[in-house]
Amino acid sequence: MSRIGKKPIDIPQGVKVQTSGNVVQVEGPKGTLKQEMKEEVKLAVEEDKVILERASEQKKDRALHGLYRSLIANMIQGVTEGYKVSLELIGVGFKAENKGNILNLNLGYSHLIWFQVPEGLSVSTEMKKGQNPTIHLEGIDKQLVGHVAAQLKSLRKTEPYKGKGVRVVGEHVRKKAGKQASK
Numbered sequence: 001m002s003r004i005g006k007k008p009i010d011i012p013q014g015v016k017v018q019t020s021g022n023v024v025q026v027e028g029p030k031g032t033l034k035q036e037m038k039e040e041v042k043l044a045v046e047e048d049k050v051i052l053e054r055a056s057e058q059k060k061d062r063a064l065h066g067l068y069r070s071l072i073a074n075m076i077q078g079v080t081e082g083y084k085v086s087l088e089l090i091g092v093g094f095k096a097e098n099k100g101n102i103l104n105l106n107l108g109y110s111h112l113i114w115f116q117v118p119e120g121l122s123v124s125t126e127m128k129k130g131q132n133p134t135i136h137l138e139g140i141d142k143q144l145v146g147h148v149a150a151q152l153k154s155l156r157k158t159e160p161y162k163g164k165g166v167r168v169v170g171e172h173v174r175k176k177a178g179k180q181a182s183k
Contacts, residue, residue, distance in 0.1 A: 005065030009050040009073050012080050017045050017072075024072060028079025031120075031140045035075060041068050050076075078140040085149040088132040091156075091164035096125045096133045103135065107156040107166070115152065120144055134169065 011017055015028040022037045037043065040061045044051045050072060054065040077083075089096055095106040101123060103115040117123045121139040135152065139145045149168070158165035160176045167173065 003066075005052055005054065005062070005069045007069065009069065009076060011045075011048045011050060011076065015076055015080060017050055017076070019043055019045065024075075026072070026075040026079055028076070030079050030082050033075045033079060033141060035068075035071055037068055038064055040064050043068075043072075074142045078142055082138060082140050083142050083145045084136065084138045085145055086169040087135045087137070087149060087152055087166055088169050089135070089156075089166055090132050090158075094133060094156075094164075095127065096135050097127070098123050098125050098135075103152075105155065108164070113155055115155070117148060118144065121148060 012028075015026065018025045018027075022039060024035045024037060024043060026033050026035075040055045041064050042053045042055070044053070052065060052069050052072070054061040089105075089107065091108055093106065094108060097104050098117075101117040101119070101121070103113075103117060103123060103125070105113040105115060107113060117137070120141060121137055121144060123138075124136045126134040126136065137145055137148055137152075153166045153168075156165045158167050158171075158173050160174065161178055163173050163175055
């Protein structure tokens with residue numbers, strides 16, 4: 001029994017949830033999102049709530065029940081509040097600046113990295129004296145924001161000895177002791 005799938009989703013004021021066939025469309029003040037659903041899960045919109053029901057008690061159907069409930073809840077939150085991820089660049093000489101949706105990154109390599117941020121996301125950079133450069137990603141699609149943040153982190157993974165690299169603001173990195181620990 002999916003506890004998450006059984007929970008109804010509240011629809012805030014100013015948000016419209018529409019279904020056509022097996023496609024769910026959520027419209028809100030920040031934009032519109034669509035999600036295609038499998039036929040094993042049925043969606044019903046009642047007044048100010050969305051309720052999902054599954055076709056059977058098979059393991060696959062129970063998993064899809066909770067998955068689609070979470071996806072639709074994320075869509076509703078995205079079109080009302082949006083999602084934001086901040087990444088910091090930790091390392092000597094690391095820099096970031098943006099021109100529109102193109103990021104220009106200097107991550108300690110011999111070359112600059114040009115990163116095209118997809119449509120639907122807005123990017124801004126912040127460089128203050130005495131602080132690490134910060135990249136802010138904002139968008140309504142939780143999957144897209146997380147995916148782009150993961151791509152940026154993979155450009156320079158945080159290394160375990162000095163902690164240099166790209167990481168989410170507030171992320172804790174366990175550091176290794178290095179050669180001096182063996183003595």
